[in-house]
């Protein structure tokens with residue numbers, strides 16, 4: 001499926017991903033067999049990843065905290081348009097350990113937007129994958145995301161390999 005077809009299907013789903021950001025996310029997901037996502041809301045990013053993968057497995061971690069999306073029901077509705085199998089862990093990502101989830105071709109982080117939350121999610125993802133896409137980097141309304149990612153990048157073992165608006169792809173060096 002090409003990007004225009006993917007965007008047509010994901011665009012109506014509520015969520016904050018803009019087109020250029022989705023292009024980066026789906027490009028990174030191409031060819032992946034196993035993907036981890038932290039923070040799915042109604043599944044806009046999840047479906048984009050799934051359509052780009054074509055087949056495979058996604059593990060989604062989200063306790064569904066947001067008032068307008070308090071259950072996984074909208075995620076399930078969104079994912080009907082895709083063909084990948086997915087497993088939902090309705091839990092705070094900070095309670096998940098690497099042993100619980102196995103290894104992945106890539107991770108997507110868009111969950112807890114605090115400094116400590118982003119850093120904890122990055123450390124979890126870094127122990128299960130070499131490629132991570134984060135949303136909201138340099139989003140001025142969410143300074144903890146930027147400071148969390150910058151602190152993580154200071155360990156010198158990871159670098160930003162691609163960026164589109166507030167979506168960044170970071171890879172292990």
Ligand SMILES: C[S@@+](CC[C@H](N)C(=O)[O-])C[C@H]1O[C@@H](n2cnc3c(N)ncnc32)[C@H](O)[C@@H]1O
Nearest residue numbers: 015039040041044045062064065093110111112
């Ligand atoms: C900005 S929304 C995600 C948007 C989604 N990625 C999209 O493209 O539409 C943030 C989501 O992160 C979830 N969340 C917040 N804190 C979390 C945590 N500690 N672990 C996992 N998910 C979390 C919220 O429940 C919410 O669904």
